[in-house]
Amino acid sequence: MTELISEELPTTRQNPFDPPSEVTAIREQARISRLKFADGHLGWLVTGHHQVRELLGSPKFSNRPENHHLLDKRFQGDLPEDKDKRKAEPGMFLSQDPPDHTRLRKMLQGQFTVRRMNQLSEWIGQIVDDQLAHLRTFDGHADLVKEFAMPVPSLVICALLGVGYEEKSRFQDDTAKMLSLDTTFKDAMEAFARIQEFMRELVARKKENPGDDMISDLIATGEPTDQEASNMALLLLIAGHETTANMLGLGTFTLLQHPDQLKVLRDEPDVIDNAVEELMRYLSIIHLGPTRTALEDVEIEGHLIKAGDSVVMHVPAANRDPEKFPGNPEELDLRRPASGHVAFGHGIHQCLGQQLARIEMRIGFAKLFAEFPDLRLDVEPEEVPLRTDMGIYGVHSLPVAWSA
Structure with a gap:
């Protein structure tokens, strides 16, 4: 069949809440298409929801970095030619395949059960309350990212891992x-x-x-080496504050720009669980990747993906796929049944801390808008600095105001 070929992956968003329009257009033409990588490899771009789930759930694709072709032009010529030198370090389970991935992830799964995460709700609620009280001290004007969206998940993950919050400067800037x-x-x-x-x-x-704390519990099992334990903790630390912080910041911006949906959130408290799922679907802040590489020839919907071919999946486009989300998936609708989105991934690498993130967002959004019923932007919408320059999308800052 004739295949659509993109010379590069479009990343410029025409609207702060939408995927790049060029990517949406690609999805409407072909949910699986070809994509030229920075190293010249002719790989694949997957933009359809069903196809993304199929790939993420398939054991025929690898997540090991030494198998991937180069997508990021910044690193062209910098990565070692020797693939053995590009392997993930011990403990970096996010970039490993079974059986290594299975062994490492199993060490942490007991820490992130739904039951255990739900037991933390009251404690997380107190952290949110304390941060809202801190926000109140700013006399009607503040940067919501700096004073609320970033501190809440950072305080939570630091406490869970046993990291002193006063040490955050040792990792936040470098992250x-x-x-x-x-x-x-x-x-x-x-x-x-x-x-x-x-x-x-x-x-x-x-x-x-x-x-x-989690790190002490992990060490006490006697299973991981020191290097594995430190790298596993590193992944949890970075993922535990960056992603949720950006969802809280961008999600608040989104709701302030959609007053009809903000009214739904305020008037119908029971909608909060679904509202978080819909915001995750609608915003999909991981806008580069994930990437997988075929371990063998795989045919998907008439496309032969050969062994060694790298595949980039576009999560924001997949989460707007009308074949999965009928009606108008380009619109934010907090009442929409949004389960099944791939914002947390799918398959064996699905986000380990997703239940924790959900709880932080449910409590964070609900309490924020209850405490500040007249919260509003303190700048024009086009003045809000977007994280178009970051691997995880969001807002760099969100100036807000309220009646003091």
Whole structure:
């Protein structure tokens, strides 16, 4: 069949809440199409919801970085030619396949059960209340990202991992540097090394003086090596504050720009669970990847994906696919049945902390708009700085105002 070929992956968003219009147009032409990677490889772009789920759920595709072709032009010429030198370090389960991935993830699954996460609701609610009280001290004007959206998940994940919140400067700046699309390969690796060093120090401290936290519990099992434990904790630390923080910031911006849906949230408290799912579907803040590489020839809907072909899945486009979400998936509708979205991924690499993220968002959005019923933007919408320069989308800041 004649296949659509894209020379590069469009990343410019014409609307702050929508995927790039060029990607939406590609999906409407072909939910599986060809894409040229930065290293010249002719791989694949998948934009359909069903197709993304099929790929993410298939054991015929690898998530190991040494198998992937290069998508990011920043790193062209910087990555080692020797594939063995591109392998994920021990403990980096997000970038590993079974059986390594299975062994490592199993060590953490008991920490993130739905029951255990629900038991944390009251404690998380208190963290949110304390941060809202802090927000009140700003006399009617504040940056919601700095004073609420970032601190809430950071406080939660730091406490769960046993990291002192006063130590956040040792990882937040470097995390931002790693996620910036403007950071060079050298600078990104230096930032990563600094966070690794911090986590190695933390694991050593926990071995010496265990506490009531996830890292101490992980070490106590005797299963992971020190290197595995520190890298597993590093992944949890980064994922535990960056993603939820950006959903809280961008989600608030979205609701303020959709007053009809904000009214639904305020008038119908029972809608909050579905509202979080719909916001996840609608915004889909992971806008680059995930990437997988075929381990063998695979045919999907008439397309032969050959062994060694790399595939980029476009989650924001998949979550707007009308074949999965009928009606008008381009519109935000907090009453829409939004389950089945792929914002948390799918398959064996589905987000381990998704239940924690859901609880933080449910409590965060509900309490924020209850405490500040007249919350509003303090700048024009087009002045809100968007994270178009970051691997995780959102807003850099969100100036808001309220009646003091």
